[in-house]
Amino acid sequence: MSLTILLIEDSLLLRELLGELIEGAFPNVCIERAASAEEGLKMLGNGHAVDLVLMDIGLPGMNGLDATRGAKRIAPDTQVIMLTQYDCKEYRRAAEQAGAAAYVGKRDAARVLVPTIESVCRATGRQL
């Protein structure tokens, strides 16, 4: 069965470009998209089977840290990779405390995101 990744990002352009990047690297992966934390959590709450969430930290409304805590409550096995504009120690720690498995600065996403997805999937026994 193919892996499902939920991309929660309020920038439509980044949703498109990140989606292209992931589809290019993992053609068998199914990508779901949400423009806000609320929309993403609703999808998880409605029983969407999601293996991995790529979560923007700076979302309008509920922020990515609270959304990560929410996602882990709804679907504890779902892994979260935090995406952020601000690559600093404090945010990394906050993301980890919220339950994120990894943290990727958007500036480096083109280079780092694919290997990070591979590493999180490997660590949790998921087949890409």
Add this chain to the structure above:
Amino acid sequence: MPTTVFIADDHAIIRDGLRALLEANGTARVVGTADNGRRAVRQVCTLRPDVVVLDIAMPELNGLDAAEQIREACPDTQVVILSVHGTCQHIARALRAGARGYLLKKSASTEVADAIRAVHAGHRYLSRDVSEICVSGTPDKVGFPCP
């Protein structure tokens, strides 16, 4: 002949992703990219593309100052700002700097293509949300007060 475009953004995902999308749909030929404003000014002045797409928040030189320098040194190159910043101040400053297009990163890539085509054809292009901010003076989520 496709429009020649230069992309300056400190996020590689935007530079590489936009290049791929614009070239795939035949909108543009991307002649170069840069990850900071200073490099963008230098390369744009050498390459002289039809259109340069500039982010605002970039290291070394921000996109608004870069826009001003590019318009002064290469008046034939049209500037489109593509940014997360949607405040009255940023938009007004960009237009004063000579930008002909302004859109937010929440726009779709098709809108970026529309903006490139429009400014190359000599028109101004403001995305719908940018126009609304200009007209209503509504501050964006960052909460900057408008003049």
